[in-house]
Amino acid sequence: MRVRIPILKLHDCLLISIQWELDDQTALQFQEDLLQKIHETSARGVVIDITSIDFIDSFIAKVLGDVINMSRLMGAKVVITGIQPAVAITLIELGIRLEDVLTALDLEKGLEKLQLELGD
Numbered sequence: 001m002r003v004r005i006p007i008l009k010l011h012d013c014l015l016i017s018i019q020w021e022l023d024d025q026t027a028l029q030f031q032e033d034l035l036q037k038i039h040e041t042s043a044r045g046v047v048i049d050i051t052s053i054d055f056i057d058s059f060i061a062k063v064l065g066d067v068i069n070m071s072r073l074m075g076a077k078v079v080i081t082g083i084q085p086a087v088a089i090t091l092i093e094l095g096i097r098l099e100d101v102l103t104a105l106d107l108e109k110g111l112e113k114l115q116l117e118l119g120d
Contacts (some may be wrong), residue, residue: 007037012102013045013114014038014076019052021057027063035069038074045114048070049107051082056090071073077117078089079103 003026008015014037022030037043048067056064068078079102083091091098102117104110 001106004033007034009037009041009043010111012041012043012062012118013047013111014041015047015049015107015111017049017051021053022060022063024052024059026062027104028029031067031070033061034075035070036038038071043076045077045118046083047079047107047110049081049110050087051106052076053082053087054084056087058094061091061094061096065091065098068098068101078115079110079114079117081105081107082090 003112005016005018005026014034016030018030025052034046040047047063048098050064071078080098081104083103102113104113
């Protein structure tokens with residue numbers, strides 16, 4: 001049985017806290033699940049907390065970048081929280097550009113930033 005990443009709904013936002021290192025299949029399942037949840041709930045915002053991720057490989061980095069861009073195409077603003085130094089370095093070295101993506105140190109600050117961005 002494959003483990004799925006929980007996606008919680010809070011008002012018109014989705015909250016995701018990834019609690020373990022992702023393998024390729026879990027990352028792809030997360031991508032599909034998140035996009036489906038945005039569609040089902042008409043979420044205006046998404047906060048993805050990756051505090052627990054200490055290492056990211058090129059495939060997972062690409063999937064994360066794709067998830068952000070796909071979510072934005074569906075009309076949801078995205079905030080990434082808890083980026084560890086090694087993950088930030090890897091993303092830049094791999095050319096994964098998170099331009100126009102809001103970031104915050106932790107989930108609480110990310111949610112605050114998203115609410116300000118959405119005008120709530």
